[in-house]
Amino acid sequence: xxxxxxxxxxxxxxxxxxxxxxxxxxxxxxxxxxxxxxxxxxxxxxxxxxxxxxxxxxxxxxxxxxxxxxxxxxxxxxxxxxxxxxxxxxxxxxxxxxxxxxxxxxxxxxxxxxxxxxxxxxxxxxxxxxxxxxxxxxxxxxxxxxxxxxxxxxxxxxxxxxxxxxxxxxxxxxxxxxxxxxxxxxxxxxxxxxxxxxxxxxxxxxxxxxxxxxxxxxxxxxxxxxxxxxxxxxxxxxxxxxxxxxxxxxxxxxxxxxxxxxxxxxxxxxxxxxxxxxxxxxxxxxxxxxxxxxxxxxxxxxxxxxxxxxxxxxxxxxxxxxxxxxxxxxxxxxxxxxxxxxxxxxxxxxxxxxxxxxxxxxxxxxxxxxxxxxxxxxxxxxxxxxxxxxxx
Numbered sequence: 088x089x090x091x092x093x094x095x096x097x098x099x100x101x102x103x104x105x106x107x108x109x110x111x112x113x114x115x116x117x118x119x120x121x122x123x124x125x126x127x128x129x130x131x132x133x134x135x136x137x138x139x140x141x142x143x144x145x146x147x148x149x150x151x152x153x154x155x156x157x158x159x160x161x162x163x164x165x166x167x168x169x170x171x172x173x174x175x176x177x178x179x180x181x182x183x184x185x186x187x188x189x190x191x192x193x194x195x196x197x198x199x200x201x202x203x204x205x206x207x208x209x210x211x212x213x214x215x216x217x218x219x220x221x222x223x224x225x226x227x228x229x230x231x232x233x234x235x236x237x238x239x240x241x242x243x244x245x246x247x248x249x250x251x252x253x254x255x256x257x258x259x260x261x262x263x264x265x266x267x268x269x270x271x272x273x274x275x276x277x278x279x280x281x282x283x284x285x286x287x288x289x290x291x292x293x294x295x296x297x298x299x300x301x302x303x304x305x306x307x308x309x310x311x312x313x314x315x316x317x318x319x320x321x322x323x324x325x326x327x328x329x330x331x332x333x334x335x336x337x338x339x340x341x342x343x344x345x346x347x348x349x350x351x352x353x354x355x356x357x358x359x360x361x362x363x364x365x366x367x368x369x370x371x372x373x374x375x376x377x378x379x380x381x382x383x384x385x386x387x388x389x390x391x392x393x394x395x396x397x398x399x400x401x402x403x404x405x406x407x408x409x410x411x412x413x414x415x416x417x418x419x420x421x422x423x424x425x426x427x428x429x430x431x432x433x434x435x436x437x438x439x440x441x442x443x444x445x446x447x448x449x450x451x452x453x454x455x456x457x458x459x460x461x462x463x464x465x466x467x468x469x470x471x472x473x474x475x476x477x478x479x
Contacts, residue, residue: 192260196306197228197319200262202292206234208247210467211312211436214460218315218431220254221459226320228257231296235261250462264292267299272356285361294368297336298351305343312436313337313402314455319430325395326372327402329433332385334372337433338402347394351375400428410435414442416449446471 192198197219201208208216220228235242242248242259251257268274273295285291297308307319322340324347329335341348354375360366377383380391388398404426405412413434417425426432432455446453446467456464 192229192300192304192306195226195320196304197223197226198297198300198304198306198308199228199230199311200293200296200300200308201230201232201234201311202262202264202289202296204234206232206243207245208311209440210463211434211440213247213250213466214456214463215309215311215313215315216251216257217254217460217463218313219309220251220257222315222318223320224256226256228254230257230259231262231300232259233262233264235259237261237263246466250466253462262296264296267296267303271299271302272352273299276356276359280361287361287364290364291361291367294336294371295355297339298348298355301339301341302344302348302352305341305345308336308339309431310337310433312434313431314434314459315431316426316455316459317430322395322397322430324393325397326376327397328385328387328399329369329403330399330406331387332373333369334376334385334396335369335403335433336372338431347375347379350379398428401430403433404429405432405435407435407438410438411442413439413452414444414450417451417454418449419454422451422454 199216199219201212216228216230242252248259264277265274268277277295280288280291293310300306301308307322309315319338319340324342324345325340326334326336327338329337351371354371355367358366358371358374363370373385376385376394376396379394380389382391385396389396399406413432434452444450444452446456446464453464456467
């Protein structure tokens with residue numbers, strides 16, 4: 088390894104020695120020259136010194152480039168030693184100590200991720216966590232939030248954290264992205280992605296987090312715009328179809344170190360394109376599954392080599408084009424019939440977040456709140472009453 092400090096000392100020594108030598112030679116020559124030749128030779132000397140200075144600068148520049156190239160190679164080797172790590176089953180580093188309580192993630196946890204700096208969860212975010220906690224009373228529900236400070240013993244002062252603290256299986260921890268991606272093909276990608284502007288960086292970052300979590304820890308991953316209706320623990324090595332021939336990663340359930348998740352991480356890097364919406368998410372999972380099964384079209388409810396593509400009704404009973412149906416009134420009996428084979432309902436928050444929901448109405452979404460996240464529903468109702476109450 089080239090030592091940068093030594094290189095700088097050597098470069099300074101080289102420049103000083105050469106310049107001093109040139110000066111000595113110049114003085115000797117000038118002392119012997121006739122005055123008529125002095126001016127042309129002074130010009131020549133000036134050009135020679137300029138050329139020498141440029142050559143010296145180029146030497147230092149190329150030596151520096153070689154130094155950083157070598158150190159970059161070493162860093163890359165440290166960041167991405169994926170194949171070697173898989174062969175020798177090295178122990179993977181865990182996420183940092185929690186912001187509130189608990190221990191690092193473990194196989195079988197239910198994971199939610201917030202990749203932005205936000206620490207003021209929405210009603211839907213809280214409903215997602217509450218419904219998951221109620222459906223999995225014996226399972227830890229891990230909420231990884233980028234906005235939580237490492238080593239902070241307390242949570243932000245927001246009603247959502249107070250409400251969710253009543254569920255003993257809900258835990259909040261800081262999301263350390265460098266640590267999460269370490270030892271995977273995503274480590275180098277993450278460092279490079281931070282140095283350039285990308286139009287869909289947060290969604291792409293979320294896509295990367297979920298496949299890294301599934302590979303490292305296993306368990307269940309859910310987007311924060313799901314309302315969980317049933318226990319999901321009986322679903323293993325599975326994902327859902329969002330529409331015909333298209334898979335979605337808003338729900339994932341895999342055992343740790345599964346080969347399918349390994350292939351997803353490799354495809355994420357090899358076919359990376361952040362300028363196409365969903366290219367690193369649903370499209371990635373769809374193309375990897377097709378390669379995994381050696382098929383050209385994904386059939387509804389199919390399984391191959393131990394990985395299952397669950398039917399659309401399991402997690403996406405309403406396709407994204409029909410998201411508005413979540414805000415339409417429906418009878419309780421019709422709701423039960425409609426969601427009989429549904430594990431969780433994806434609300435498509437990117438499309439629906441600006442729509443007003445009357446929590447006391449018979450709207451489908453309001454009924455889901457009331458049944459599966461009642462504490463959040465009560466909070467919404469109280470807040471609505473307070474806001475509509477006339478000032479004293």
